[in-house]
Amino acid sequence: MPRPPNVVFVITDDQGYGDIGCHGNPHLKTPHLDRLADESAQLDDHHHDPLCSPSRAALLTGQYAARNGVWHVIQGRHLLDPGAVCMTEIFAQNGYHTGMFGKWHLGDNYPFAPQYRGFDETLCHRGGGVGELPDYWGNSYIDDVYFRDGSPLQCAGYCTDVFFDAALDFIQRHSNQPFFVYLATNAMHAPFIVPERYAAPYRTMDMPADRANFYGMIANFDENMGRLLDHLRALGLDSNTIVLFTADHGTAAGWDEAANCGFNAAMRGAKGSVYEGGHRVNCFLRWKGTIPAGRKMSGLTAHVDVLPTLLDLCDLESDAPFDGISLAKQLLGAESDLPQRSLVVQLQPDTPRKWHHCVVLNGKWRLVGGSELYNIESDPAQQRDVAAANPQVLAALRNDYESWWQDHRDAFARTVAIPVGTKYENTVLLSARDWHPTVGQVPWLQAWIDDPAYDSNGWWLVDIAQIGQYRIELRTHPREANRAMNSSTARLQVGETTVERAVLAGDIAAVFRLDLPRGEVKLQTWLDDESGSRRRGAYYVYVTKVV
Numbered sequence: 001m002p003r004p005p006n007v008v009f010v011i012t013d014d015q016g017y018g019d020i021g022c023h024g025n026p027h028l029k030t031p032h033l034d035r036l037a038d039e040s041a042q043l044d045d046h047h048h049d050p051l052c053s054p055s056r057a058a059l060l061t062g063q064y065a066a067r068n069g070v071w072h073v074i075q076g077r078h079l080l081d082p083g084a085v086c087m088t089e090i091f092a093q094n095g096y097h098t099g100m101f102g103k104w105h106l107g108d109n110y111p112f113a114p115q116y117r118g119f120d121e122t123l124c125h126r127g128g129g130v131g132e133l134p135d136y137w138g139n140s141y142i143d144d145v146y147f148r149d150g151s152p153l154q155c156a157g158y159c160t161d162v163f164f165d166a167a168l169d170f171i172q173r174h175s176n177q178p179f180f181v182y183l184a185t186n187a188m189h190a191p192f193i194v195p196e197r198y199a200a201p202y203r204t205m206d207m208p209a210d211r212a213n214f215y216g217m218i219a220n221f222d223e224n225m226g227r228l229l230d231h232l233r234a235l236g237l238d239s240n241t242i243v244l245f246t247a248d249h250g251t252a253a254g255w256d257e258a259a260n261c262g263f264n265a266a267m268r269g270a271k272g273s274v275y276e277g278g279h280r281v282n283c284f285l286r287w288k289g290t291i292p293a294g295r296k297m298s299g300l301t302a303h304v305d306v307l308p309t310l311l312d313l314c315d316l317e318s319d320a321p322f323d324g325i326s327l328a329k330q331l332l333g334a335e336s337d338l339p340q341r342s343l344v345v346q347l348q349p350d351t352p353r354k355w356h357h358c359v360v361l362n363g364k365w366r367l368v369g370g371s372e373l374y375n376i377e378s379d380p381a382q383q384r385d386v387a388a389a390n391p392q393v394l395a396a397l398r399n400d401y402e403s404w405w406q407d408h409r410d411a412f413a414r415t416v417a418i419p420v421g422t423k424y425e426n427t428v429l430l431s432a433r434d435w436h437p438t439v440g441q442v443p444w445l446q447a448w449i450d451d452p453a454y455d456s457n458g459w460w461l462v463d464i465a466q467i468g469q470y471r472i473e474l475r476t477h478p479r480e481a482n483r484a485m486n487s488s489t490a491r492l493q494v495g496e497t498t499v500e501r502a503v504l505a506g507d508i509a510a511v512f513r514l515d516l517p518r519g520e521v522k523l524q525t526w527l528d529d530e531s532g533s534r535r536r537g538a539y540y541v542y543v544t545k546v547v
Contacts, residue, residue: 004314005287006241007091008171008181008228011059012221013052013103013129013189016251017280018265019218025254025263027205028215032226036245040284041331044296047361048249048303049345050271050278052128053078053105055248055303056184060087060106062307062322064344066408069416070106071348073128074442076434076461079416080106080117085320087307089118091180094316099170100124102163102184108134109418110425115150119182123148123155123166127433129189130159132444133539134431137481141193150425152480158195160187160217164224168231175235183228188217192253195220211262214253242313243286244306250278268382272347274359274368275382279345285331287313292333299338300361301327302345342400350436352412354405360397367397417463417520421470421545429478430460430523432539438524439535449476449539457537459524462494464516469547474510474525474538484508487527490538495521503527510538513546 017023021030022037048055049065053073057065061084068084071077080086088098100119106112108126115122125146126134136145136152141159145152155162167183187194192213199216203209225245232241252271255264269275283301285291304324311318312328329335346358355370364377373387373394387394415436420428433444435458448454464470474490477483490510491500499512510527525538 003240004094004096004178004316005290006171006179006181006237007096007310007314008167008183008232008241008243009087009310010183010185010225010228010243010245011056012185012245012247013187014249014252014271015188015218015221015247015282016249016254016264016270016277017267017282018263018277019188019215019247019251019254020282023265023282027202027207027263028218028254029201030218030222032222032229033245036225036229036243036286037284039288039293040243040245040286041291041293042296043283043285043301043327044298046246046281046283046301047279047343047345048246048281049347050249050273050357051347052103052248054347056105057084058303058323059246059306061085062087062304062320062324064304064323064404064408066346066348066352067323067411069411069414071346071352071412072350073105074433074444075350075458076416076418076436077348077350078106078128079112079418079434081416082111085318086117087310088114088180088182090307090311090316090318090320091314092118092120094178094314096178096180097170097174098180098182099167099174100182100184101167101170103129103186103189104184107418108431109428110422111419113150114182116424121149121170123153123163125159125186127431128444130186131191131446133433133446133449134429135446137446137478141191142195158220160185160220160224164227168228171231171235171237175237185221187221188214188252190252192217198223207262208256210253211256239289241287242291242310244284244310246283246306247281249281266381274345274347274357276366276376276380279359285309291331297327297330299330300341300343300363301338302343302361304343342397342404344401344404348412355401358401360401360404362397362400365393365397367394367401370398370401373397415461417461419463419465420543421465421468427542427544430462430541430543431478432456432458432537434460435537436461443539455536457524457526457535459522460541461520462523462543463520464518466545467516467518468545469513469515471542471544471546472512472514472523473542473544474512474527475508475540475542476527476538477508478540479542482508485510485527486529488530489526489528491526491528493522493524 054065057070202212267277269277440456
């Protein structure tokens with residue numbers, strides 16, 4: 001029986017469709033990505049959600065992200081439901097060795113973290129980016145501490161280089177066996193930090209400093225992609241490895257809409273937008289000798305199509321239901337046309353609202369927010385709302401969204417809980433990034449929590465796995481930072497139980513012990529200063545079952 005193809009799935013962060021040389025960018029040089037494009041079939045009308053977690057959830061499950069509890073990037077709405085079947089789990093069940101390197105952003109605790117979702121090996125940062133609240137304290141892109149299979153590991157070098165090094169080593173060690181690699185860089189996510197030699201060529205051009213650094217990050221990534229492609233060739237794996245390259249959503253710094261500068265391939269909108277520039281992305285698939293190269297497939301495709309397509313290409317089966325379709329026949333040249341269908345792209349707040357920040361895509365049409373209608377063929381920049389002139393199209397697309405909304409109502413009504421007290425992960429770190437907010441904005445950057453003017457609070461939904469006594473430790477900073485709380489009183493509420501204690505000068509934590517029953521409950525904290533004017537929550541809470 002022939003060996004199934006390996007899969008190397010590469011996804012960048014915040015790199016838009018126009019942030020690549022072969023798509024017309026007049027400044028950016030990406031020779032290795034351009035070479036990959038020439039050797040691949042390109043999905044040229046391919047769409048993801050406008051922010052990180054929803055895109056990744058849809059890519060990894062073949063289902064709309066909201067169906068599995070993911071419709072935002074913070075507020076606990078990025079936690080991928082434990083019942084969702086992940087791409088990696090399917091590959092692992094079919095005998096593949098699986099490795100994940102870089103950014104996950106679908107939950108950092110059991111059972112959400114990548115080491116619990118079918119990966120044999122992982123090396124990743126936590127949260128949505130390096131330096132965010134759940135990440136190891138003080139990480140700054142160079143010589144950081146990342147997490148190897150859940151445990152902190154000091155790494156040397158620039159973040160993108162570190163993650164590529166780990167992926168190349170994994171490929172080397174498993175080159176004689178089927179392998180699946182999920183290489184998800186945190187680049188090009190802010191802050192825009194990169195070794196100077198990569199940004200220097202762009203500093204001489206007339207562009208903002210952030211864009212020069214952003215392009216430098218892409219240049220470094222492109223160099224690493226060259227290393228990856230060369231590595232596969234040197235190992236004799238070119239003809240038996242599918243290489244998929246994509247990004248999670250539109251550009252973060254390649255285009256400044258307010259200033260009307262940069263390059264965005266003539267599209268409107270950037271990261272976070274439901275106009276075309278926020279969700280149309282690069283997607284290349286290379287399988288040398290099997291997928292005909294050098295083609296641009298113009299049909300409408302999306303994140304939900306990627307998993308069923310890879311399973312077909314690898315001749316794997318799964319009982320998991322998909323919202324997407326397989327594109328394998330089109331990629332292999334057996335068929336050319338794709339079915340006419342409507343796809344939905346959107347983001348939601350903590351509590352979802354109908355028509356909030358959404359777009360319905362169907363062929364050349366884009367229905368934005370339920371009322372604006374654009375014809376992408378005649379108006380790719382989405383400057384002319386043609387809803388009034390096309391009432392039948394407007395009505396049909398509104399009806400498609402209504403059906404989509406009805407199909408997701410039960411999912412939107414659920415909140416994914418974080419388990420505590422399990423045998424898999426007894427001490428659980430809860431970070432304020434996962435708060436469901438009650439006061440202020442959810443803090444998601446480490447740099448924010450020392451700002452004396454910053455006041456915020458919220459609750460976590462936790463699932464107490466076992467009845468017993470729990471040690472609950474409240475902190476303003478993570479354990480590795482070892483910083484004083486600068487509070488006078490600490491209060492903790494778990495379900496109907498509320499306890500309080502004084503915090504002394506120099507205390508780094510406030511510790512409570514509570515007997516708790518099983519089940520899902522809200523957990524919230526309050527830290528008061530001496531004046532009583534600040535009632536922020538504890539940004540870090542450690543929960544351990546002790547008895």
